[in-house]
Amino acid sequence: MCRSQWEASFSNMETLNGLAYGFSVAFTGSNILACFLGVLVGTTVGVLPGIGPIGAMALLIPSTYSLGPTSAIIMLSGIFYGAMYGGSTTSILVNVPGEAASVVTAIDGYKMARKGRAGAALAVSAVGSFVAGTIGLVGLMFFAPPLASLALEFGPPEYFSLTLLGLIFLSRIGSSSALKSFLMVALGLLLGTVGMDLISGIPRFTLGYLELGQGIELVPVAMGLYGIGEVLMIAERITGIPDLIKVKFRELFPTPAEWKKAFPPMIRGGALGFFLGLIPGPAAIISTFAAYTLEKKLSKHPEEFGQGAIEGVAGPESANNSATAGSMVPLLALGIPFAPPTALLLGALTIHGVQPGPLLMTQHPEIFWGVVASMYIGNAVLLILNLPLVGIFASILRLPQHILMGLILLLCLVGTYSINNSFLDIYILLIMGVVGYILRKLDFDMAPLILAVVLGPILEKTLRQSLYYARGDAWAILGRPVAAVLLFIGFSCIVIPPLVRRLRKAAR
């Protein structure tokens, strides 16, 4: 056996040993309970329009204080990937996507339900999510450790370039225009500078409030933008209780022909979703659109799409689940979140005194492998929750909206207050709620703002460190190959799209 083959098999053995260790961590009572609670809350918020995984995660961060960091991250990740399962239920049964990543599922899923194939659509969606979730986890297991080893070689210039690239990418692929997204990034960076300067200890933009010296917490910002902002949107357009299509247990079995059609899209969606998850941005949402387009292009009957094609359910539903696993890679391997839910996971890790980054796997293997193993368990639990118990989750929609919104408001307010027992935090929550409402009305994307709040301090620290090590020579950053390549990609992302548009215009 040559050296490279030996190294590869040794590395694979290490991964399997790590997974075995992860299962020993995940199978403790508190972690199983945390996993179950996480996926249960995730499925519930996925079903409910109004509070998505980000709001729910922000809401539950304070309640994880009494838990250990591993249980806390297991629970919060459970909400993240659990919401992807739950979102499909209402898309299929009532044509109301519970969260943004299930919008595409509604196109063919609801049509299938109208044709009496709701059970098949739900089953394909749940099994597809399970298959793709597993594909994503295998990817996470094999991608994250080598990436973390590589990242050990990274210095401040590489981290600066990577963080900057993440913010640029996010601004380019968001749902609003590039200018609006860049403005949101800049606003997030502004919020990130409030508080004590990490290097000199000088207070900045604290307006005389001592409490602001610690900086603006992520939770009131996220909960305000996504929780209160959404409640205000719903207050504007109150709706009645939707009509639910009832599904009996025996109807939850697709025909062999449907399975045959659905299986390849599950695999393709799983692979596509994982790789899109690695890219900064709302990967879970983008992956569903990408998978739908891919399946339509590959189909021999593209005209069936939009009329109840099972591939149109299997592909997107698989993609959004594996994208969640993909988006965990940069967080767990580099300590840099590229999506709002992983930004909240980073916030939770920091609250629990864990420094995320390439050393996480060696210094806290119980967190990395425990979370990976818990995701296998969580996916299996979700399959059970979302197939035989689908009716129970769908019936949550019967809860009157006014009661639900009142409860969400109280949870947001108390959840925020409980972080520091601070009234200032709830004022920030309210301000961010109003800001979130106005931004939604004006078609601004809020994901870049949230991420910039988290990435801003990293960007500033690494920039200042880079300049310090380079003795003030900013061009020295370009002398580092990885940093130079990353900056070049970022620069291209800004320059090329408008250039192409201009050239096309000129050609016309």
Add this chain to the structure above:
Amino acid sequence: MIKAQSIIYLFLSILGAIYLLGGLSLPMGTVNQPGPGFFPTLVGVLILCLSVSAFVLSKRKPTITGERNSVFPHGQDRRRVIGLTLAILSFVVFLNPLGYGICSAALMGATLRLLGLRSWVRIVIIAVLTALISQYFFVLILDVPLPMGSLFF
């Protein structure tokens, strides 16, 4: 929509200018050793440039005939949004003097009423029950030290 966006861009331009001045007032340090004002100054310049460009572009954009003048709600819809915002603000303002129990019941009641529940009896029952159950859950189970009201204790 365009008018509302212009106002937002103008607001962001002013915010950016104030923030930039704040950044410039902090120690800037040297290029070798950037100080606490270095990064905020860069961010301030970025916000100012982006918001001024966006403002100019929004002013240049022609208004499409038939386009809605405002994306914000009118009439009853607007009253609901403003009412709910004021209810949340009141909750925050009165939380310390009145305590969580009264404030949560009032907020729940206001939300129920604003979002369409008409029966006052049902509003009172649901609001009081929510306040009692949530106080028990947050204070006794989750150990959150919620204010009990300085007026009464």
